Amino acid sequence: MPPLTDGVVTLRPPSERDLPAIEHGIADPDVVRWIGPSEGSARQTLELNRSRWIVGTGATFSILDPKDDCVGHVWVNLEGSRGGELGYWLLPEARGKGLATRSVRLMSRWALGELDLARLSLLTEPPNHESQRVAERSGFVREGVLRSYKEIAGRRIDCVVFSLLPADVGADHTG
Numbered sequence: 001m002p003p004l005t006d007g008v009v010t011l012r013p014p015s016e017r018d019l020p021a022i023e024h025g026i027a028d029p030d031v032v033r034w035i036g037p038s039e040g041s042a043r044q045t046l047e048l049n050r051s052r053w054i055v056g057t058g059a060t061f062s063i064l065d066p067k068d069d070c071v072g073h074v075w076v077n078l079e080g081s082r083g084g085e086l087g088y089w090l091l092p093e094a095r096g097k098g099l100a101t102r103s104v105r106l107m108s109r110w111a112l113g114e115l116d117l118a119r120l121s122l123l124t125e126p127p128n129h130e131s132q133r134v135a136e137r138s139g140f141v142r143e144g145v146l147r148s149y150k151e152i153a154g155r156r157i158d159c160v161v162f163s164l165l166p167a168d169v170g171a172d173h174t175g
Contacts, residue, residue, distance in 0.1 A: 004061070004110055009102040011061035011074060011110075013053070014046050018062045021070035022046060024091055031089045034128055036152040049075070058084075059111070063103045065094060074103040076111045082118040084111055086164075088134075095130075104138040112166050123149070123159040135162040139169065 003012035014022070019042045025031050026038035026045060038045055052058035060075035071094035076084040086107060090100055104122070111117050122140050124131040136142070140162035149159040 003064075004106045006102055006106055008066055009099050009106065010064040010068070011103060011106050012064065014049055014060055014062045014070075014073065016046070018070040019043060019046065021062075021072070021091060025072060025089055028089070028092060030092070032153070034125060034131065034152075035087065035089060049073075052077075059115070061103075061107060063088070063090065063094075063099060065097075065099060071099060072103070074107045076107060076115070076117075076120065078115070078117075082116065083121065084115065084117050084119075085121045085123065086111070087122070100131075100134045101137045104134055108138060108140075108164050109169055112164070112169060118166065120164040122162040122164070124162075125157050126160055128160075132160060132162075138164070140164045141168065 003010050022045055023042035026042060040048065049060035052060065056078065058075055058077040060073055062070045063072040063074055065071045072088060072090035074088040076086050078084050086104065088100055088103060108120055111120060122135045124135065126145065141164070143161045143163055146159045146161055148156045150157050
């Protein structure tokens with residue numbers, strides 16, 4: 001599959017050359033805080049992401065900065081009824097540069113179009129204001145809060161839910 005790009009950020013399937021970034025990412029305290037601890041090594045994470053694509057339960061892409069370095073991952077986990085849940089993480093040195101928003105926009109449009117999804121969701125914890133801003137800048141619409149919706153690292157968390165529909169793509173929700 002060809003990489004996705006907007007001329008600044010590029011998304012491509014993860015590869016072995018991304019293992020150092022994956023290792024750094026799955027150990028980053030902010031990634032662990034918001035997503036939870038990895039259940040395996042960087043190599044196991046890479047293989048898990050590949051297997052999800054093969055069996056059709058999800059798609060993960062490495063996020064490449066303008067220097068072609070892997071600085072994170074963006075993914076969509078597929079759900080029933082043509083739905084998907086989008087997530088991402090970035091290495092600390094890549095944050096605050098607009099790469100998350102660019103990556104979420106690219107992945108969203110790809111998933112809605114190529115995977116023929118009817119709905120994408122993006123969930124964040126209420127205190128994760130940075131991810132909420134990424135969702136909004138990417139065109140997602142805030143729907144509300146799901147109380148005690150998930151468990152991360154043994155703790156129940158509320159989730160702010162955002163959605164993006166095919167009709168929203170191209171609409172100006174950048175506020």
